[in-house]
Amino acid sequence: MAGNWKMYKTPAETIAFFDKFRPLVAQSNHCEIVICPPFTNLAAAVESARGLPIGIGAQNIGWAKEGAFTGEVSGSMIRALGASHAIVGHSERRQYFAETDGTVLKRTQAALEFELTPIVCVGERLEERETGRTEELLVTQFQNGIAGLSESQFARIVIAYEPVWAIGTGKTATPEIAADAHRVIRSQVRAKFGRAAGDSVRILYGGSVKPDNVKSLMAQPEIDGVLVGGASLDPVSFASIVNF
Ligand code: PEP
Numbered sequence: 001m002a003g004n005w006k007m008y009k010t011p012a013e014t015i016a017f018f019d020k021f022r023p024l025v026a027q028s029n030h031c032e033i034v035i036c037p038p039f040t041n042l043a044a045a046v047e048s049a050r051g052l053p054i055g056i057g058a059q060n061i062g063w064a065k066e067g068a069f070t071g072e073v074s075g076s077m078i079r080a081l082g083a084s085h086a087i088v089g090h091s092e093r094r095q096y097f098a099e100t101d102g103t104v105l106k107r108t109q110a111a112l113e114f115e116l117t118p119i120v121c122v123g124e125r126l127e128e129r130e131t132g133r134t135e136e137l138l139v140t141q142f143q144n145g146i147a148g149l150s151e152s153q154f155a156r157i158v159i160a161y162e163p164v165w166a167i168g169t170g171k172t173a174t175p176e177i178a179a180d181a182h183r184v185i186r187s188q189v190r191a192k193f194g195r196a197a198g199d200s201v202r203i204l205y206g207g208s209v210k211p212d213n214v215k216s217l218m219a220q221p222e223i224d225g226v227l228v229g230g231a232s233l234d235p236v237s238f239a240s241i242v243n244f
Helices: 011-024 039-048 075-080 091-096 101-113 126-130 134-144 175-193 195-200 214-218 235-242
Strands: 002-004 033-036 054-058 085-088 117-122 158-161 202-206 225-228
Touching: 002 085, 011 039, 011 235, 033 085, 039 054, 054 117, 075 101, 085 101, 101 117, 101 134, 117 134, 126 134, 134 175, 158 175, 175 195, 175 202, 175 214, 214 225, 225 235
Parallel strands: 002 033, 002 225, 033 054, 054 085, 085 117, 117 158, 158 202, 202 225
Antiparallel strands: none
């Protein structure tokens, strides 16, 4: 159960979140919890989650270890802060910051190189869904991105299916729509990396997940977890999603 805080919260607000969140998930051993705050809050989040089974992730990752890449933050820097995960290829990065399937692959490989678990995001825009091209788009994103990994690299990633039309809009994909998309992704995984990889890869659903719709989404066997934006900013709301 992963939270993406996007560009919200200061370090002080991060500490305040964890003070409330910790007791609410103290018994939540049924799942892995990951919170991805802005880079500037990673240290505060790592410190606040110390000793707890809560992973902390970045929301992006530079593809080089270091160098003249103004504004980028590398995997070695993220790792040095004690983070364990990195979101890669979020649709907001694709939409506003020219992220492509090619750069998503490079960032995914960088995360793996620095022993961070990449949460690789894919998903169609409204126009692709409305013109019946969802499957085509998911296949393209897979083939141009994730398929460039080796088998052993692939075994260490998490995929997040996030239909762009459902992110931050209050429109959740129905559990059936989400499960259909997960099946498309899983069949691509099977074809490229084998049946066992297809069975074991974790695919999260993301897009307006809230405490009142998480249960029906998680009831789908195809859906292994959720990636939550807006509703992960509030400790009570995110804890009730975690404890669906
Ligand atoms: C996200 O940012 O990944 C996301 C799914 O956002 P929201 O839950 O707000 O739709």
